[in-house]
Amino acid sequence: MRVAVSSTGPTLDSPVDLRFGRCPYFLVVDMETMAYEAIPNPHMAASGGAGIQAAQLVGNRGVQAVITGIPGPNAFQTLQAIGIPIYQSKGGTVRQAVEDFKQGRLVQVAQPGPSYAGMGFGGSGRGWGGRGMGRGRWFGAPVPPPPGVQQPPVAPAGNSELSSLKRQAEELKRQLEQITERIRQLEEKEG
Structure with a gap:
């Protein structure tokens, strides 16, 4: 079984990045041999759609599961549509996350996290070189949690x-x- 893990670096000893679409690397790990491929994420600085593109990137690598934090709605829906379950990491290294997955200690993500809605265009206005406020969900969207801060999964009721x-x-x-x-x-x- 091959899993993709969002990572801050290119090795198994790199910390898991709890951001999915904007992580610097994906490590595609063979669970039996622990052989892996480090894939730089070309979509991490995309102005929008990073989650969708990142989901397609790992989907094209033939993975059977993703280990990350809680992805936004677009990444979540894309991964669900292509049949790849998402498991929430508790942090630590990629190696630890894969071991936790093997031992059944990771929780499957039932719902997406908030929409982060792109990187914007150089800021959010107010003198920062951005295009200002009031452009819908592209600006003023919730700020993603810093790396290492987890959000609990939200389980649907009934x-x-x-x-x-x-x-x-x-x-x-x-x-x-x-x-x-x-x-x-x-x-x-x-x-």
Whole structure:
């Protein structure tokens, strides 16, 4: 079995990075041999969509599970859609996290964490070179916790998982419609 672990560095003794989409490395570890591949995360500084792109990156490596903190909604939904379960690390090194996973000590993440909504464009306004406030969810979004600070998983109660998934599906449909419309606008502009 191969697992992907979000990491701050390229070795098994590197600390686990509890951020998924913006971690510096993913270590793809063979659980039987502990052989691993360190993959630099090219999406860690993306202005948006880092979680989706990171999920696709590890999914393309043929992993059967992900060990990280609690990913945001986009990464969570993408990993769920491609059938990769997510397990919450308790911190420590990648080696320790893999051992905890082998021993069944990690909890499967049931729901996504908050949306971090991109890195912005050089700041959040107010003289920092950004584009200002009031641009919807791209600015003023919750600040991600610093590395090493965990957020507990939120377990759904009863049928709330079904309603949560339906809400997430509707949100994804809305986002897809917006993206499709923007593509159409850009194509008209170019053509």
